[in-house]
Amino acid sequence: xxxxxxxxxxxxxxxxxxxxxxxxxxxxxxxxxxxxxxxxxxxxxxxxxxxxxxxxxxxxxxxxxxxxxxxxxxxxxxxxxxxxxxxxxxxxxxxxxxxxxxxxxxxxxxxxxxxxxxxxxxxxxxxxxxxxxxxxxxxxxxxxxxxxxxxxxxxxxxxxxxxxxxxxxxxxxxxxxxxxxxxxxxxxxxxxxxxxxxxxxxxxxxxxxxxxxxxxxxxxxxxxxxxxxxxxxxxxxxxxxxxxxxxxxxxxxxxxxxxxxxxxxxxxxxxxxxxxxxxxxxxxxxxxxxxxxxxxxxxxxxxxxxxxxxxxxxxxxxxxxxxxxxxxxxxxxxxxxx
Amino acid sequence: xxxxxxxxxxxxxxxxxxxxxxxxxxxxxxxxxxxxxxxxxxxxxxxxxxxxxxxxxxxxxxxxxxxxxxxxxxxxxxxxxxxxxxxxxxxxxxxxxxxxxxxxxxxxxxxxxxxxxxxxxxxxxxxxxxxxxxxxxxxxxxxxxxxxxxxxxxxxxxxxxxxxxxxxxxxxxxxxxxxxxxxxxxxxxxxxxxxxxxxxxxxxxxxxxxxxxxxxxxxxxxxxxxxxxxxxxxxxxxxxxxxxxxxxxxxxxxxxxxxxxxxxxxxxxxxxxxxxxxxxxxxxxxxxxxxxxxxxxxxxxxxxxxxxxxxxxxxxxxxxxxxxxxxxxxxxxxxxxxxxxxxxxxxxxxxxxxxxxxxxxxxxxxxxxxxxxxxxxxxxxxxxxxxxxxxxxxxxxxxxxxxxxxxxxxxxxxxxxxxxxxxxxxxxxxxxxxxxxxxxxxxxxxxxxxxxxxxxxxxxxxxxxxxx
Numbered sequence: 079x080x081x082x083x084x085x086x087x088x089x090x091x092x093x094x095x096x097x098x099x100x101x102x103x104x105x106x107x108x109x110x111x112x113x114x115x116x117x118x119x120x121x122x123x124x125x126x127x128x129x130x131x132x133x134x135x136x137x138x139x140x141x142x143x144x145x146x147x148x149x150x151x152x153x154x155x156x157x158x159x160x161x162x163x164x165x166x167x168x169x170x171x172x173x174x175x176x177x178x179x180x181x182x183x184x185x186x187x188x189x190x191x192x193x194x195x196x197x198x199x200x201x202x203x204x205x206x207x208x209x210x211x212x213x214x215x216x217x218x219x220x221x222x223x224x225x226x227x228x229x230x231x232x233x234x235x236x237x238x239x240x241x242x243x244x245x246x247x248x249x250x251x252x253x254x255x256x257x258x259x260x261x262x263x264x265x266x267x268x269x270x271x272x273x274x275x276x277x278x279x280x281x282x283x284x285x286x287x288x289x290x291x292x293x294x295x296x297x298x299x300x301x302x303x304x305x306x307x308x309x310x311x312x313x314x315x316x317x318x319x320x321x322x323x324x325x326x327x328x329x330x331x332x333x334x335x336x337x338x339x340x341x342x343x344x345x346x347x348x349x350x351x352x353x354x355x356x357x358x359x360x361x362x363x364x365x366x367x368x369x370x371x372x373x374x375x376x377x378x379x380x381x382x383x384x385x386x387x388x389x390x391x392x393x394x395x396x397x398x399x400x401x402x403x404x405x406x407x408x409x410x411x412x413x414x415x416x
Numbered sequence: 417x418x419x420x421x422x423x424x425x426x427x428x429x430x431x432x433x434x435x436x437x438x439x440x441x442x443x444x445x446x447x448x449x450x451x452x453x454x455x456x457x458x459x460x461x462x463x464x465x466x467x468x469x470x471x472x473x474x475x476x477x478x479x480x481x482x483x484x485x486x487x488x489x490x491x492x493x494x495x496x497x498x499x500x501x502x503x504x505x506x507x508x509x510x511x512x513x514x515x516x517x518x519x520x521x522x523x524x525x526x527x528x529x530x531x532x533x534x535x536x537x538x539x540x541x542x543x544x545x546x547x548x549x550x551x552x553x554x555x556x557x558x559x560x561x562x563x564x565x566x567x568x569x570x571x572x573x574x575x576x577x578x579x580x581x582x583x584x585x586x587x588x589x590x591x592x593x594x595x596x597x598x599x600x601x602x603x604x605x606x607x608x609x610x611x612x613x614x615x616x617x618x619x620x621x622x623x624x625x626x627x628x629x630x631x632x633x634x635x636x637x638x639x640x641x642x643x644x645x646x647x648x649x650x651x652x653x654x655x656x657x658x659x660x661x662x663x664x665x666x667x668x669x670x671x672x673x674x675x676x677x678x679x680x681x682x683x684x685x686x687x688x689x690x691x692x693x694x695x696x697x698x699x700x701x702x703x704x705x706x707x708x709x710x711x712x713x714x715x716x717x718x719x720x721x722x723x724x725x726x727x728x729x730x731x732x733x734x735x736x737x738x739x740x741x742x743x744x745x746x747x748x749x750x751x752x753x754x755x756x757x758x759x760x761x762x763x764x765x766x767x768x769x770x771x772x773x774x775x776x777x778x779x780x781x782x783x784x785x786x787x788x789x790x791x792x793x794x795x796x797x798x799x800x801x802x803x804x805x806x807x808x809x810x811x812x813x814x815x816x817x818x819x820x821x822x823x824x825x826x827x828x829x830x831x832x833x834x835x836x837x838x839x840x841x842x843x844x845x846x847x848x849x850x851x852x853x854x855x856x857x858x859x860x861x862x863x864x865x866x867x868x869x870x871x872x873x874x875x876x877x878x879x880x881x882x883x884x
Contacts (some may be wrong), residue, residue: 097525128529131484135525139517141491146514149506156495156502162497164829167489172835174485175843178478182847225499226820286786373509376577376586383511385662390518397526397549404530404537 081380082370085147086354092143092345096136098252098339103130105253107173107200108246110193116186118265119193123416125260125409130177132401134170146383148223150373152358158218158226159210162233166206172199181416184332201246203337208245212238215352216295217359222366242360243285248345251276251322252338259331260409273326273334281319283331291352297359298352308351325379341384419823422814432489432793435837439483439844441791444558444607445614446476447551452641454544454576468634469547472618475842477532478847482840484525489833490827493516497826501806501816507586508574508593516560526551526730553836555607560608566599568807569798570667576810577824597667601660602798608653609794612754613787615646620784620850623777634856636695636771639780643765647758651753658714665715668808669724671801674735675744676711677701681725685718691745694737699726701741733804740801745792757783765775 103126113119145152156213172195175223180192195361216237254272262267303309310393318340326332357373359368374380442451450472459467491513494502530538530546538546567574574591587593619642625635664672673680677694678686688711692704709719716723726734755781764770771777806813 128533131481132522132525132529133519134484135521138488138491138521142493142510142514142517145491145494145502145506146510149510151507152495152510153499153818155501156492157497157820160496160818160825161819161828163492164825164832167492168832170488171485171840174481175840178481179843179847182850224503264799267639269773292577349573349701375510378590379507379511382587382590383514386511386515386518390515390522394518397522401526401529404534410644415533 079172081377081384082374084384085143085374085380086350087355089140089143089147090149090346090350092136092140093344094343096133096140096340097346099133099136100125100130101252102256102340104204104252105249105251106199106257107196107253108167108204108250109253109257109276110197110200112272113265113268116189117411118268119189120181120266120411120416121261121265121409122257123196124411125257127177127409127416128405130148130400131174132398137170143383143387147375147380148357148368148370148373149375150368154220154224154226154358154368154373155218158220158228159232159233162206162210163204166203166210169199169203169206174205177416199317204246204249205242208242208293209233210237211245212241213350213384214358215241215291215349217297217361217367219362220358220360220364220366220368224368226364237287237290237294240283244280245278246285247276247283248338248342251280252335252342255322255326255335255338259335262408268327277322277326281374284319295352301351303352310349311344311347314350315341320343419827420822421817421823421826424823424826424830426813427694428497428826428833429493431830431837432833434795435833435841436483436490437792437795438788438841439479439486440554440558441787442479442617443476443483444551444554444610444614445692446479446617447547447554448611448612448645449614449618449638449642449841450476451544451551452645453638455642458540458544460870461789464637466540466634466859468638470852471579471634472638473531473547475848475851477528478844478851480524480528482844484733486837495823496829497818498816499818499820500804501811503582504567504584504811504816505807508567508571508585509585511559511590512564512567512594516557520560522553524550524557527553531593539623556606558610559603561727562603563594563596563599564830566602567593567596568881569602569802570596570598571807572596572808585807598663601656601663603795605653605660607657608656609787609791610754611649612653613791615642615649616754616780616784616787618642619646619717619780620782621790623780624852625779625855626771627777631855635639640765640770643761646754647762647780650751650754654755657748657751658708662715665723665820668802670726670729670733670735671740671798672715672727673724673726674737674740675797676723677704677713677737677741678723678725679727681728682722684722685712686723687711688714689745691749691778692741694733694741696737698738735801735803740797743800744797747790747793747797750786750793753786754790779836 103223103318106126112121113122176192176196176199180189180196183189185306206273210233213233216235218226219232221227251273252274254269258266258269258273302312307337318337320335322334322341325331325337355369355371356367357370358368375383453465453469453472455686457463457469468569474870517545527546527549530543531550534543534546571585572586573589573594573596575588576583577586578584618638622635622642625631626639632744661672661675664675674694676686677689677692679699685708687708689701689705690707692701692706694701711723712721713719761770761776761780764773802808804812804814806816
């Protein structure tokens with residue numbers, strides 16, 4: 079069994095899990111300014127209240143797994159993306175602070191301040207994640223010594239900004255569907271058109287990013303030519319995207335949510351296909367790229383971690399399921415709420 | 417001014433890790449108290465225990481959130497600031513970190529939601545189970561992080577492999593890595609430190625309530641539970657500290673010599689400084705008070721056998737002296753103070769006069785910074801005492817930084833985290849203060865009277881709804 083391949087796949091699973099789960103709560107943050115009135119804002123926040131913290135653990139575990147499985151890649155990309163990573167960390171801390179502290183004082187000015195900070199941090203985190211992912215797919219200047227050889231300016235590429243916009247639109251779409259699922263009455267009716275708007279923005283940006291990638295990044299489609307079956311995922315992705323407005327129209331938000339989740343998973347898969355077998359692409363010389371064999375830990379470590387994952391992942395799924403089950407249904411405010 | 421990348425990166429790491437470590441020990445320590453209180457509530461059916469558990473859970477939730485927010489940084493800053501270190505240790509260190517994520521963080525965060533938001537959604541048994549899982553999760557998390565750090569102190573179970581001219585450590589024996597010589601001792605030490613901190617935190621707030629005659633029942637019961645925990649853990653800490661020092665003497669003699677300000681090995685017994693100020697230039701301890709031969713007794717059990725001094729270590733492998741010496745001595749002095757204070761309080765409790773000793777109650781109100789300082793000082797001593805190595809004997813700190821990161825970026829991140837953490841800390845203080853001022857919910861008049869309890873819960877809920 080090819081353990082390097084397994085870990086490439088598992089990292090994809092962790093990243094997709096993070097994008098699907100934290101995606102909706104980041105999206106709720108991005109939509110926050112459009113929600114009017116303290117009660118409704120509290121309802122929206124409490125719709126993600128018990129869940130956002132656990133969702134972020136997927137990111138933490140992704141970081142740990144990347145460190146363990148591909149230390150070269152972890153070291154090169156994180157030190158190369160120094161400022162973006164710091165901004166993401168600041169945003170994640172800012173979000174946690176906003177969510178926790180907003181509810182502690184009733185003064186409108188206090189709440190307005192944390193509302194703004196909740197929106198801003200959610201927006202920045204999502205956009206910078208998109209920016210970073212865009213750069214990973216496109217490639218960055220990496221030298222022969224596996225060290226990042228560029229500057230911050232190299233990361234501010236139009237393609238990266240396009241992916242950042244796609245990430246924001248995708249999270250907003252995913253988040254609006256989630257809110258629609260979890261709310262009722264007037265608030266739910268207010269959320270309904272947002273699903274359409276965010277979907278439109280997402281669909282346009284999806285086409286734009288796809289065209290941009292195919293036109294300007296030659297390696298992006300190489301693997302699809304090698305394994306034509308991979309096109310199936312792209313086709314399914316388009317079907318899933320198309321199913322979102324259909325499900326919204328038929329008032330089946332559950333289907334819409336499943337569809338947008340599938341879309342996010344398919345996008346992560348597409349990005350992985352564009353990279354494979356590399357993890358860190360060098361724009362200076364393809365020979366200096368770090369692939370899943372050069373950048374990995376030793377075989378015994380990968381095997382050991384596969385055992386850890388085999389024991390751990392079912393547990394993770396079990397307690398994620400328990401928590402989502404306990405907090406199922408429409409959101410209600412009670413004494414424990416934010 | 418010339419900016420030094422190594423110094424800046426060390427400052428950044430010290431800032432983020434020390435700030436982060438203000439919170440996890442309280443989560444672990446308070447978690448234990450909550451498990452005890454909820455267990456008592458389930459066992460006795462006396463709902464007053466549950467009122468207490470609910471109160472401490474609210475404080476726990478705030479502390480936990482700040483811990484998670486500051487902890488995410490930890491998972492990524494090895495890569496951002498210490499890329500060379502990451503390449504070197506990834507094969508060994510990374511697997512412990514990944515195990516921490518999969519086994520510990522998911523357990524904690526998943527059940528935290530049930531713990532905080534689930535009081536009225538799940539049965540009391542299920543809730544107790546969630547509390548237990550959160551507590552265990554926080555303990556697991558310390559297991560893996562202490563294992564990884566201990567491997568840096570006393571590397572084992574690995575070999576060095578060279579790829580493309582770059583050396584790195586790879587695991588050959590997982591269990592030898594996990595059970596590296598210092599790991600079990602240090603894990604016990606870290607957990608005991610956290611339990612003591614949590615117990616002192618509970619005693620501080622409870623003593624304040626007792627002194628102000630508020631929430632008397634809750635405060636007195638919480639105080640006694642915490643006192644028993646604090647006293648037993650402080651005595652256990654004495655044993656743990658002793659074993660730990662012997663282990664350091666065996667595996668990291670340079671570190672122990674720095675802790676003790678011990679310069680010349682000599683030929684007969686080594687003394688122990690109670691306090692002093694080490695001077696590396698003059699190779700002696702100023703203003704020191706020394707008990708002759710005591711260090712030899714403690715380390716070797718033989719008053720005449722010398723302990724290795726700094727003269728036996730190559731000069732370019734000497735750790736700094738002042739910081740390890742002072743932090744180590746502060747930690748030990750505080751540990752002794754905890755034993756004295758909790759034993760005295762136990763005595764008064766046994767005589768039934770504990771809560772009449774107002775001076776003692778006031779002492780406990782203001783004693784809570786003690787365990788915080790002791791926990792931090794212990795880590796500073798351990799980490800600075802390991803210098804100049806980041807992985808003892810294998811990789812120097814000065815070789816471990818990210819070479820591609822410009823100094824100004826590190827300055828930016830230090831400034832950014834300083835501001836964020838200042839805000840975070842102010843908010844933590846503010847919210848904890850609010851929770852304490854608000855206090856626990858009202859008590860049922862008779863422990864087992866279900867209707868009264870329902871009334872009390874309803875009243876809290878109404879008040880909570882209005883308050884929010």
